[in-house]
Amino acid sequence: MLSALGNPRQAAAQLMNFGLILSTAFMMWKGLSVISDSPSPIVVVLSGSMEPAFQRGDLLLLWNRNLFTETSVGEVVVYNVRDKDIPIVHRVISKFGTGFVIPRQWWLFMGIYNNDSDDTKLYAPGQNYLVREDIIGRSVVGYMPFVGYVTIMLSEHPWMKTVMLGIMGLVVVLQRE
Amino acid sequence: MYSSLVRLQNTFGFFTTVAFVVALLISASDFLSPRTPTVNVLKTTQLQTVKGRADYYSSKKEEYAIIKFTLDADLSSLFTWNTKQVFAYVTAEWPSAQNNNATNQAVIWDTIITAPSSDHLGNFSPSKLKRLRKSANGKGIDPSRGKLQLKNQRLKYPLTHPTGRLANTEDVQLKLHYNVQPWVGFLSWNQAQDWGKWKALKNGLSKKFTLPAIKVKEQAKKKTTRA
Numbered sequence: 050m051l052s053a054l055g056n057p058r059q060a061a062a063q064l065m066n067f068g069l070i071l072s073t074a075f076m077m078w079k080g081l082s083v084i085s086d087s088p089s090p091i092v093v094v095l096s097g098s099m100e101p102a103f104q105r106g107d108l109l110l111l112w113n114r115n116l117f118t119e120t121s122v123g124e125v126v127v128y129n130v131r132d133k134d135i136p137i138v139h140r141v142i143s144k145f146g147t148g149f150v151i152p153r154q155w156w157l158f159m160g161i162y163n164n165d166s167d168d169t170k171l172y173a174p175g176q177n178y179l180v181r182e183d184i185i186g187r188s189v190v191g192y193m194p195f196v197g198y199v200t201i202m203l204s205e206h207p208w209m210k211t212v213m214l215g216i217m218g219l220v221v222v223l224q225r226e
Numbered sequence: 227m228y229s230s231l232v233r234l235q236n237t238f239g240f241f242t243t244v245a246f247v248v249a250l251l252i253s254a255s256d257f258l259s260p261r262t263p264t265v266n267v268l269k270t271t272q273l274q275t276v277k278g279r280a281d282y283y284s285s286k287k288e289e290y291a292i293i294k295f296t297l298d299a300d301l302s303s304l305f306t307w308n309t310k311q312v313f314a315y316v317t318a319e320w321p322s323a324q325n326n327n328a329t330n331q332a333v334i335w336d337t338i339i340t341a342p343s344s345d346h347l348g349n350f351s352p353s354k355l356k357r358l359r360k361s362a363n364g365k366g367i368d369p370s371r372g373k374l375q376l377k378n379q380r381l382k383y384p385l386t387h388p389t390g391r392l393a394n395t396e397d398v399q400l401k402l403h404y405n406v407q408p409w410v411g412f413l414s415w416n417q418a419q420d421w422g423k424w425k426a427l428k429n430g431l432s433k434k435f436t437l438p439a440i441k442v443k444e445q446a447k448k449k450t451t452r453a
Contacts, residue, residue, distance in 0.1 A: 101311060101340060101347035102407045117416075122317050122331040123403050124415050143332035145388050178388070188415050192408060193249060223231060 067221045087113035087186050092127055092136050093197030099125070099138055106198030109138065111186025120144075120187045127186035131173040136185060139168055252308055253411025259306045260423040263372075265402055267298040268316075268432045271378050275393040275437050280384035288390035291437050293318070293334065294378045295400055299430075302372030304406050305341055309367070311348075312339045313405040314374060318385055320398040334400070335382045342368050344409075393440045400432035 081090045090111050094103045102125075103109065111127055120126065122144050127136045169177060203210050272294035280290040297316065304312050315336035322328030340348050342362035345355060362368045386392065403417060404427070417427040 100349065101338065101344055102313070104347070119329070121415075122333055123313075123315050123405065125405075125413070140333075142383065145330050145332075146328055189413055191253075191412055193410055220231065220235065223229070 063221060070221075085110075085112050085114065085186075087111045089136065089185060092138070092186070093200050094138060095135075095201065103138065103192070104194070106195055106201050108193040108195075108197040109186075109189045110191030110193075111188070112190040113185060113187050115187065120181070120184070124188040126184050126188055128179055128184045130171060131176050131183070133173065137168070137171065138189070249410045253408065256306070256308055256408060256411055257422060257424075260303060260425070261406075262303045262425045263299065263301045263404060263417075263427050265297075265299045265427065265429045267296055268400055268402055268430065270295045270400065270432060270435055273435060273438055275440050277440055280386045284384075284386075286390070288386055289392040289440065291318075291381075291385040291392050293381055293385065293400075295335075295376070295432070296378060297374055297376040297402065299374040299402055300372060301339070301374060301404055302369035304404065305367055305369045305372055307367060308408045308411060309341050309406055310344045310409045311341060311407045312372065313337075313407060314339060315403050315405075317401050317403060318398055319401055320395055330387070332385055333383055334385050335379060337374075339371050341371075342366055392437055395437045397434045398437055399434050402427065402430040 078090075082088060084090075090113075092109050092111060094105055094107045094109060097105055109127070120141070122141045125138060125140050127138050129136055172179070203213065270293055272292065274292040275289055276292060277289050278287055280288060295316065299314075301312055301314060313336065315333050317331055318334050319329075319331045322330060338348065340358070342358070343366045345358045345362070348355075350358065361371075387395075405413065405415065407413065414421065414424070417430075419426050
């Protein structure tokens with residue numbers, strides 16, 4: 050590390066390397082976002098409301114395009130309630146109304162698993178149904194268990210974030226190529 | 227170069243690569259096992275339209291349908307080593323009279339069929355868990371659970387419409403759907419067409435029916451007393 054400080058050329062190369070890693074990760078995320086047409090193509094399940102299908106910490110891959118089929122009842126979708134930025138993963142319980150190329154539809158949702166009642170109580174005041182635009186992933190197309198638990202740990206124990214960032218920084222600085 | 231930190235990093239990197247590749251192989255294996263779900267019977271046995279509060283929480287009185295149906299389906303081919311659970315559900319669907327583009331779709335009944343390996347994850351009562359464990363007989367995969375046999379099944383979720391009107395709705399059809407939840411891998415949603423070894427669900431639609439006109443509860447009571 051001291052040698053890195055003593056050698057500005059090497060220090061610059063390491064900084065560059067670190068920047069490259071960050072931008073690669075960012076571009077991959079954004080690329081996936083463009084392909085799936087979803088602002089957040091990979092989400093971590095935060096609650097146990099979809100048990101036993103999804104547990105806390107499971108990773109879901111989302112798809113948000115209607116290429117061949119309309120979004121239909123029974124699909125597990127991820128939606129945001131108006132004015133709240135917490136993605137909710139639940140099943141579509143019913144769908145009523147008209148739909149064209151860019152559908153504006155009437156929706157109702159339900160967490161069929163644990164509570165057996167519809168989600169309208171989770172919505173914003175005055176919001177009785179959801180429309181297509183509220184959905185950020187029209188259906189969950191891929192599933193990987195447990196991997197996302199790291200992010201839950203990080204958000205529930207903020208000190209871990211500091212520690213992890215510190216370790217990552219150290220690794221990058223200590224790496225000599 | 228060969229510090230313990232680098233070694234640790236390499237080990238972790240290798241571990242994640244291997245885990246990811248294994249997960250990918252497992253999910254790819256899904257496409258090799260055929261899925262041939264069949265429906266033998268799906269028909270309604272009772273139809274009624276009532277005006278009132280559809281469930282405990284509804285604030286207004288509206289028309290809702292009381293439907294009973296009989297279902298005999300075999301989803302046992304959906305249970306493979308990567309199946310965590312199968313979600314089977316019945317919807318009521320009908321076209322709209324005024325607008326050709328309108329959809330009317332609602333889930334009226336559903337069930338989660340867990341594979342024996344995921345029984346412990348379900349929110350089952352201890353007695354039911356015990357029963358499930360016993361029926362699996364120590365097996366990890368139990369295709370016999372995929373046999374659905376329902377007789378005069380009542381609706382699980384009230385069937386209502388945002389307009390509040392349901393009586394005399396024509397061309398209503400019940401439809402069986404399923405969704406396989408894997409331990410790891412891909413979820414498919416379209417059961418209408420063949421996908422390699424995954425065959426489309428045939429015969430999953432009931433006959434078209436019309437919801438009857440409103441039957442007021444008091445009148446119904448009077449009729450029965452008269453008779």
